Amino acid sequence: MKKRYVRKLFKYKKPYHLEKTETLFVKSMKENAVFQYEKNQDIKRIYDQALFNPYEISKMDDLIKMPFIPTLYYKHHELFSMPKKKMLVKATSSGTSTGIRSQVGLDFRSLLRGLWxxxxxxxxxxxxxxxxxxxxxxxxxxxxxxxxxxxxxxxxxxxxxxxxxxxxxxxxxxxxxxxxxxxxxxxxxxxxxxxxxxxxxxxxxxxxxxxxxxxxxxxxxxxxxxxxxxxxxxxxxxxxxxxxxxxxxxxxxxxxxxxxxxxxxxxxAVEHPILYVDCRHHHFHVPVYARAIIRDVDTLEQIPNGQMGLLNLLTPMVDATALQSVMTDDLCILHDEPCPCGEKSPWLEIIGRVGIQDxxxxxxxxxxxxxxxxxx
The missing domain is CATH 3.40.50 (Rossmann fold)
Known part of the structure; x- marks a missing residue:
């Protein structure tokens, strides 16, 4: 399955033009979600149970409804979407007190996107x-x-x-x-x-x-x-x-x-291998390769920008592992007020982590x- 939209997204030359790449991002996420749905039985089961149809993704609101996977899930389950022999790189998170680590595999195309x-x-x-x-x-x-x-x-x-x-x-x-x-x-x-x-x-x-x-x-x-x-x-x-x-x-x-x-x-994060670099005013602007959703800690519903909640990160970068929508354990605020650096992309303020002892x-x-x- 050729992923022409994902390729175009990761070769985009202006890394913080979110508004101009929203349609491209949605199409890229659809490509990746369909691939994961067809190649990964766990993702198919998760999507089916949530009554989420990746073939019907057409707008950003659909991505907000996409089932997300908590980072803790990756510490107990492998969500690989292709054989390990096709993974050029296998990376792990730093682990838990019991030695359990997230397992993430990266294939050639995914690594190439990361290089771009x-x-x-x-x-x-x-x-x-x-x-x-x-x-x-x-x-x-x-x-x-x-x-x-x-x-x-x-x-x-x-x-x-x-x-x-x-x-x-x-x-x-x-x-x-x-x-x-x-x-x-x-x-x-x-x-x-x-x-x-x-x-x-x-x-x-x-x-x-x-x-x-x-x-x-x-x-x-x-x-x-x-x-x-x-x-x-x-x-x-x-x-x-x-x-x-x-x-x-x-x-x-x-x-x-x-x-x-x-x-x-x-x-x-190893479960979201997108690079966030702070601007000269030390703000983490969201790059075109990803989108950030802030969710209520109790209801997990999306909350308005400017409020603190759990950080849900989206990217279509990786094929070998299902990482299209990951719920982190980070408490964040997504700001959309103007930044003195001139970039219009919203920026993340990382507050801390929720108290998960594991x-x-x-x-x-x-x-x-x-x-x-x-x-x-």
Whole structure:
């Protein structure tokens, strides 16, 4: 089944023109929904029980009525729509306290769409560069045994500019993964003495904690020009210690000498592999490859923009796994008031996560590693 509308959507050159791509998005979602319905018996059963007919999708209201799948469902069920041998990449979420992880497979066409998306968004946000760069990753070093999506994404980010060196806060050793933030600190100090730009990537909590430690030690650096501080993944279980973005960016500038205009935040999920990049005013505008619906926590009905509720994300990107409509455990507000950056696409404000005890993120796993290291 050729998906000409999905292909056209992911090759669209203006990543935030939602109004002009609404018809294209609906047609793309119909293509994907019909494919999932015909290839995936679980999705067929879910749609049939909900009396939802994917062949009749014709407008955005139909997508609002589309049955959504909670991210927790993927931790207990595989929703694959093609044989595993056709999946070039298999990624997992970070897992739960019982070790259960979401399983997501990506086929060639889906990966190609993701590449087109990365190229377009990277150009728009000026993330592509030909200058050799030193990367400092506040996350996991890639390993054949590590199939977490966050590790794959972090490594993929290091291809946006030629990597002269990669330093990981969580390295694979003979004993398993171990955290060494002192290595990261020394890498930052060393990089500040050279001219090669630095790009950091990782959880804002760990970045913030290290910067606070460096400030307390009186360490103030000036990273080379064109350096970027990028974060992603949210504050997770450290939400009670989360600071206002402006406070975070001020600390970055004070300790690393990097202005807030060179701070970039990402948002995404293994169950929704769309890249959300904040604008220069640090708002997550919804790109053309997806749509966001905010639903009431109790009734799960759509609520107006400006109100807080559960985030339901839609995309036709993936064929191999049924990810067309995913209900996250994120509490969000979808804003449609004008943004100073000039983009008219609505933007997401991530408030936090609902209290589902079964969900433990990769940040929690990293925290356990840090505690383990401190006990030694």
């Amino acid at each position: 998306m990365m190229i377009t968004l990277g150009r728009y946000h000026k993330l592509w560069s030909l200058r050799p760069t030193k990367y400092i990753i506040f996350g996991y070093q890639p390993s054949k045994k590590n199939k977490m999506g966050i590790a794959k994404t972090a490594y993929g980010f290091t291809w946006m500019a030629p990597a002269r060196k990669r330093t990981y806060a969580i390295e694979m050793t003979k004993q398993g993964y171990e955290v060494n933030l002192d290595r990261v600190k020394q890498a930052l100090i060393s990089a500040s003495k050279g001219k090669t730009p630095v790009r950091t990537l990782g959880f804002p909590a760990y970045t913030y904690f290290l910067l606070k430690e460096m400030k307390a030690e009186g360490i103030k650096l000036k990273l080379p020009k064109k350096s970027l501080v990028t974060v992603g993944g949210g504050w997770k279980q450290f939400y009670t210690e989360a600071v206002d973005k402006q406070v975070f960016y001020e600390l970055v500038e004070e300790v690393l000498g990097v202005p807030s205009t060179n701070c970039v935040e990402f948002f995404g 969900i433990v993120t990769c940040a929690a796993g990293a925290d356990a590693l840090m505690s383990k290291g401190e006990d030694k």
